[in-house]
Amino acid sequence: MEVRKQRVLAETVQRLIHRGATANVRKILGKTHPADVASIFPSLVLHEQRKVFDLLETEAARAEVLVELKPDVYVPLLQSYEPAAVLPVLKEVEADDLADILGNLPEEQSQEILKRLDQKETEQVEDLMRYGEDTAGGIMNPHFFALHGDTTVEEAIRSLRENKDTEDVEMAFYVYVVNDVGQLEGVVSLRQLVMSPPGARLRDIMIHEVISVRVDMDQEEVARLVARYNFLAVPVLDQSNKILGIVTVDDVIDVLREEATEDILKMAGAGEEVAETVSFWSNIRGRFPYLIASCAGGILAALAMTPFRERLGEFGLLALFIPVVLGMGGNVGTQSSTIVVRGLTTGVVQLGRSLGSVARELAVGLLLGMFYGAVVGLAAGGIAGGLYYGLVVGGALAASMVLAALVGALAPLTLARLHLDPAAATGPVVRACVDLLSTVTYFALALLLAGTFAG
Amino acid sequence: MEVRKQRVLAETVQRLIHRGATANVRKILGKTHPADVASIFPSLVLHEQRKVFDLLETEAARAEVLVELKPDVYVPLLQSYEPAAVLPVLKEVEADDLADILGNLPEEQSQEILKRLDQKETEQVEDLMRYGEDTAGGIMNPHFFALHGDTTVEEAIRSLRENKDTEDVEMAFYVYVVNDVGQLEGVVSLRQLVMSPPGARLRDIMIHEVISVRVDMDQEEVARLVARYNFLAVPVLDQSNKILGIVTVDDVIDVLREEATEDILKMAGAGEEVAETVSFWSNIRGRFPYLIASCAGGILAALAMTPFRERLGEFGLLALFIPVVLGMGGNVGTQSSTIVVRGLTTGVVQLGRSLGSVARELAVGLLLGMFYGAVVGLAAGGIAGGLYYGLVVGGALAASMVLAALVGALAPLTLARLHLDPAAATGPVVRACVDLLSTVTYFALALLLAGTFAG
Numbered sequence: 060m061e062v063r064k065q066r067v068l069a070e071t072v073q074r075l076i077h078r079g080a081t082a083n084v085r086k087i088l089g090k091t092h093p094a095d096v097a098s099i100f101p102s103l104v105l106h107e108q109r110k111v112f113d114l115l116e117t118e119a120a121r122a123e124v125l126v127e128l129k130p131d132v133y134v135p136l137l138q139s140y141e142p143a144a145v146l147p148v149l150k151e152v153e154a155d156d157l158a159d160i161l162g163n164l165p166e167e168q169s170q171e172i173l174k175r176l177d178q179k180e181t182e183q184v185e186d187l188m189r190y191g192e193d194t195a196g197g198i199m200n201p202h203f204f205a206l207h208g209d210t211t212v213e214e215a216i217r218s219l220r221e222n223k224d225t226e227d228v229e230m231a232f233y234v235y236v237v238n239d240v241g242q243l244e245g246v247v248s249l250r251q252l253v254m255s256p257p258g259a260r261l262r263d264i265m266i267h268e269v270i271s272v273r274v275d276m277d278q279e280e281v282a283r284l285v286a287r288y289n290f291l292a293v294p295v296l297d298q299s300n301k302i303l304g305i306v307t308v309d310d311v312i313d314v315l316r317e318e319a320t321e322d323i324l325k326m327a328g329a330g331e332e333v334a335e336t337v338s339f340w341s342n343i344r345g346r347f348p349y350l351i352a353s354c355a356g357g358i359l360a361a362l363a364m365t366p367f368r369e370r371l372g373e374f375g376l377l378a379l380f381i382p383v384v385l386g387m388g389g390n391v392g393t394q395s396s397t398i399v400v401r402g403l404t405t406g407v408v409q410l411g412r413s414l415g416s417v418a419r420e421l422a423v424g425l426l427l428g429m430f431y432g433a434v435v436g437l438a439a440g441g442i443a444g445g446l447y448y449g450l451v452v453g454g455a456l457a458a459s460m461v462l463a464a465l466v467g468a469l470a471p472l473t474l475a476r477l478h479l480d481p482a483a484a485t486g487p488v489v490r491a492c493v494d495l496l497s498t499v500t501y502f503a504l505a506l507l508l509a510g511t512f513a514g
Numbered sequence: 515m516e517v518r519k520q521r522v523l524a525e526t527v528q529r530l531i532h533r534g535a536t537a538n539v540r541k542i543l544g545k546t547h548p549a550d551v552a553s554i555f556p557s558l559v560l561h562e563q564r565k566v567f568d569l570l571e572t573e574a575a576r577a578e579v580l581v582e583l584k585p586d587v588y589v590p591l592l593q594s595y596e597p598a599a600v601l602p603v604l605k606e607v608e609a610d611d612l613a614d615i616l617g618n619l620p621e622e623q624s625q626e627i628l629k630r631l632d633q634k635e636t637e638q639v640e641d642l643m644r645y646g647e648d649t650a651g652g653i654m655n656p657h658f659f660a661l662h663g664d665t666t667v668e669e670a671i672r673s674l675r676e677n678k679d680t681e682d683v684e685m686a687f688y689v690y691v692v693n694d695v696g697q698l699e700g701v702v703s704l705r706q707l708v709m710s711p712p713g714a715r716l717r718d719i720m721i722h723e724v725i726s727v728r729v730d731m732d733q734e735e736v737a738r739l740v741a742r743y744n745f746l747a748v749p750v751l752d753q754s755n756k757i758l759g760i761v762t763v764d765d766v767i768d769v770l771r772e773e774a775t776e777d778i779l780k781m782a783g784a785g786e787e788v789a790e791t792v793s794f795w796s797n798i799r800g801r802f803p804y805l806i807a808s809c810a811g812g813i814l815a816a817l818a819m820t821p822f823r824e825r826l827g828e829f830g831l832l833a834l835f836i837p838v839v840l841g842m843g844g845n846v847g848t849q850s851s852t853i854v855v856r857g858l859t860t861g862v863v864q865l866g867r868s869l870g871s872v873a874r875e876l877a878v879g880l881l882l883g884m885f886y887g888a889v890v891g892l893a894a895g896g897i898a899g900g901l902y903y904g905l906v907v908g909g910a911l912a913a914s915m916v917l918a919a920l921v922g923a924l925a926p927l928t929l930a931r932l933h934l935d936p937a938a939a940t941g942p943v944v945r946a947c948v949d950l951l952s953t954v955t956y957f958a959l960a961l962l963l964a965g966t967f968a969g
Contacts, residue, residue: 094742220709232687249704254675287549289764291746308763309744315767319774322859326852328942349942356946360953367829367957374822375830382949385837390942397781404777487783487804487845491811494837498815502822
């Protein structure tokens with residue numbers, strides 16, 4: 060669903076809720092894809108989210124919406140209900156998704172829910188929760204379709220038809236062929252099954268060389284494997300080659316996207332998640348350490364230049380701190396622009412509601428600027444030997460970081476509004492603007508304070 | 515296949531070819547997945563590539579390898595054969611891949627091949643070549659399985675079994691239901707087909723609301739749609755709702771990866787494709803314009819500081835050019851590290867053979883450094899009014915860009931060797947190192963030349 064349509068949907072639903080027109084809301088929700096219903100949740104406040112959730116027609120529909128929500132949305136939503144009230148919904152959720160959801164809830168609440176599931180479900184979910192979140196075991200689905208090699212095609216089709224569980228089997232496009240003890244021997248695609256003579260045994264039509272993964276393989280490796288060989292699903296095996304579950308291509312797509320986002324943000328030193336999906340403080344925490352490198356490098360650069368200090372004169376001493384002021388400003392600018400660009404690409408930042416992103420970046424710039432301004436200002440005062448230098452450098456650094464966050468957030472949004480590619484407004488272009496602004500600010504402040512200190 | 519295994523395979527094949535042990539090569543190739551065979555091609559020279567290609571057992575195997583190759587590999591390979599010799603291979607290639615391949619060959623050669631295909635194939639391929647490469651039409655597969663709504667489940671399964679074409683039908687997991695004139699009415703999954711009573715009509719078991727795309731939709735929008743709704747394939751329709759083809763999830767994964775690479779490189783101002791997949795000059799051309807912004811910004815910063823020149827003293831004048839030297843160096847460093855990190859992630863840069871990547875980045879840094887060193891040196895000489903300043907600034911800028919390219923390429927490779935995440939070695943960390951190195955170089959050169967000019 061396009062961003063514009065999404066906004067219209069959110070506003071319509073909000074208006075109808077406030078008017079109490081529940082029948083209309085129910086009608087709209089019935090006609091909307093669960094992924095689209097989920098997409099409006101971040102724009103709603105909790106009581107509206109609850110209303111929408113309650114108005115969905117079936118528990119299955121609620122489950123489908125639930126699995127599309129991000130943790131920061133579904134955790135407060137689930138916590139707002141009694142455990143008994145959400146249990147029927149959670150029973151409709153696939154075990155792999157359920158394990159993720161329970162893993163994000165507080166220990167106490169997830170135990171409460173696990174107690175109320177039936178034993179088989181509880182075991183499956185607990186098994187899944189034991190595997191690392193970023194491993195094949197953590198993303199696999201424990202429902203798959205496996206039959207013995209002696210089974211005939213006709214029997215296989217019949218059991219596929221009769222097995223009530225198959226409806227649960229997410230994308231059952233392969234039948235896995237196992238031996239007496241459950242070890243994987245081969246695979247038959249549903250297409251082969253349909254196209255083979257009814258009397259043939261699975262063992263005779265199966266593909267023997269199945270590429271599989273171990274339960275502890277890193278999810279990114281699994282994703283690359285599936286992408287490389289164009290698989291729809293890959294079986295997950297334990298140490299003794301027994302099949303435990305399957306990783307399906309739709310989960311692989313999510314892993315690849317997550318991985319790209321992580322890489323992009325890490326490269327800009329901007330944490331690992333797009334700011335809008337984490338809290339304000341996580342955003343700060345993600346960016347803070349990368350700036351330490353820049354800060355230390357800049358102070359070292361100033362120290363490296365000190366042998367020249369006699370040749371620079373009083374005012375020329377300011378030159379020592381140009382690298383640190385420009386470096387810190389530039390890095391904050393790159394962080395902000397990268398977060399906004401990736402947010403636009405993944406749909407987390409929306410053009411029509413981007414004011415919040417700008418305000419957020421500005422606040423981050425201000426906070427980081429005040430902290431680093433104080434640190435670097437103190438260092439500068441010490442190195443150059445004077446309050447004047449400390450005030451000029453610290454003040455300019457703080458101002459530069461605020462300006463950089465603003466330019467970094469506004470530049471890609473402006474390009475996007477002009478229907479140009481926002482990614483062009485990161486890196487060199489943003490840095491050049493920030494460098495220029497920082498230089499001017501730095502020397503303007505130096506002149507201003509020079510008057511005060513002289514007078 | 516892991517990078518290490520890939521290297522072993524490439525070296526084994528090379529050794530066996532040089533020994534003339536063709537039987538052994540054939541045996542190895544027979545046991546290797548086509549995607550893995552394709553992965554060793556970039557490490558082989560043309561005559562070795564031809565040997566491997568010729569030793570593959572069937573035309574179908576050759577086709578499977580061919581579609582996994584990048585254009586810079588398959589274009590010279592195909593050109594080294596007579597059109598008549600590659601024709602049997604190309605006939606085994608799916609129409610959508612064939613259209614891409616022919617689109618990358620010189621006009622003359624692709625016409626030559628199109629003439630020799632049978633009429634139906636030629637029409638399909640020519641149709642596909644007409645759609646923009648980045649649209650749904652450009653990535654769709656024109657083979658799909660469509661039946662009239664009156665067909666029964668039993669008939670559908672029989673025709674799936676009998677239709678010789680179905681083997682060609684890439685991932686036929688959906689049966690599309692059409693009316694008398696070929697307009698899309700609904701869809702039945704293979705699973706539903708297997709699980710429905712044999713006498714039911716497709717119209718009665720199909721899903722009516724099919725999400726489809728127009729033939730001219732941008733491929734990135736198509737990819738996001740498929741990712742969002744977890745589809746395995748999405749039908750492509752023309753203006754009158756007639757189904758023309760399908761876009762499958764494996765192509766979507768390729769589009770999403772391409773898109774992420776493009777965004778990452780654009781954000782660092784490093785062109786749009788990983789350097790190893792483009793020629794040396796395309797690499798330079800991709801990076802050059804982004805540096806203009808940095809160069810212009812730096813020179814403007816110098817000009818902005820000129821009001822202070824009297825207060826800076828002879829030597830202090832050098833301060834004016836710190837922003838441009840650090841800015842240009844930092845950007846080249848970020849470009850190089852981003853190219854190497856993305857290359858490592860996508861497997862284009864391989865740890866065991868990374869010396870080539872370092873040499874390449876060094877050469878790019880040298881060339882860009884000489885050019886921009888001359889430009890900025892001239893500007894600096896003019897602004898500061900003296901040959902001395904021109905030489906110091908120009909020389910330091912060139913040296914800084916070379917050092918930055920080297921640090922940018924080596925840092926992520928070093929981290930990867932230590933089994934750490936290479937993405938951590940871009941952005942702020944690389945820039946801090948480059949800033950420090952550039953500052954020291956700049957002032958060291960200034961001192962050195964000051965002696966010469968004084969003397």
